């Protein structure tokens with residue numbers, strides 16, 4: 001395919017765009033087909049840009065894209081879209097209202113442009129964002145440039161229902177800084193691989209241990225909170241259809257969600273299926289559980305009553321130490337395994353398998369003191385659902401950029417389906433079904449081998 005001409009690519013692109021948005025028979029396109037077609041359109045658009053730009057320009061654009069991330073973070077972190085709100089603001093108004101370091105607020109003028117430096121800094125970031133279609137530039141009074149929000153910049157607003165502010169912070173601050181140290185981390189972890197060699201995140205933020213220690217650190221508790229919120233926003237962007245495209249209601253209750261975080265999936269499922277009898281037990285590290293319990297306080301009581309938390313450690317060296325509920329019918333691991341290297345993934349999966357096959361405990365208590373809604377008779381055919389992003393032919397940019405991100409954060413990786421199946425088999429599982437969805441994630445359904 002490498003030698004296709006820009007015209008051939010554009011022709012395929014046009015056909016696909018017509019099939020999605022176009023004329024007469026466009027409405028007959030099935031949901032999954034339309035989803036796949038949109039992914040292909042994104043791929044072809046990138047391909048045509050590459051062909052038209054050529055190796056020199058495209059490579060430099062790729063290298064420079066880190067500065068676009070920086071502009072996005074600048075604008076999001078200072079709440080520029082929030083400051084503009086529903087009105088129109090000049091660069092001067094925006095500069096006055098955003099809270100920036102005193103040096104950036106300096107009023108020195110640049111003689112050639114007669115503009116305060118702070119306006120120019122914001123102006124450079126706004127230019128970059130505006131070039132990508134964020135904000136609408138409107139006529140300001142005199143020489144001043146003025147902007148209002150549009151559909152693109154609305155998602156940068158804190159209070160927008162589809163806000164991506166936390167996700168931008170997590171990606172363009174924690175993950176971006178970590179990724180800048182990937183080359184150094186790779187050098188320190190030279191072969192033979194040194195267990196415990198620093199990750200890129202360790203080098204960037206000066207601490208030892210897994211990434212989750214960074215987000216659990218009370219000295220910057222806001223980072224932990226932001227990370228939880230970011231996961232929710234990222235799922236909303238890439239995996240909203242996971243709620244509808246898999247039959248969650250058919251699962252046997254309770255569902256034990258390992259590393260379930262703040263319970264983003266549970267919030268979506270309890271909202272989408274209020275009548276369902278599926279209950280949830282989320283096992284996560286103590287700091288995340290603390291965060292999650294405070295977030296759940298604001299959820300409707302019908303939803304809250306269906307969700308319990310256990311503070312545990314799926315990597316503990318004893319089964320008891322994991323606090324994973326024993327003998328339950330359904331276990332879920334979502335967006336967790338990509339954070340860990342192969343041996344750690346196998347250790348997590350072995351712990352889950354052992355818990356699945358153990359006799360349920362009578363006095364299981366949740367983190368907030370309630371009784372866990374456990375099933376007391378051991379499940380005959382316990383199931384493990386792995387809901388993870390898998391690298392596959394139709395994977396878009398997001399899968400590849402996330403793979404770099406998880407590598408930088410915790411030495412993780414986005415795996416192919418066969419790599420994931422091999423790890424499940426090493427841990428004593430057999431994959432019985434694979435579910436494709438209109439989402440970045442897929443679900444692999446596995447049962448313990450020989451049971």
Ligand SMILES: C[S@@+](CC[C@H](N)C(=O)[O-])C[C@H]1O[C@@H](n2cnc3c(N)ncnc32)[C@H](O)[C@@H]1O
Nearest residue numbers: 212231259260261284285288313314315334335
């Ligand atoms: C990327 S988040 C995924 C959260 C959630 N499953 C979701 O899809 O939104 C990974 C989660 O694993 C949890 N985690 C990390 N180490 C853990 C451990 N040793 N035991 C249990 N949970 C852990 C983190 O606290 C975090 O909530």
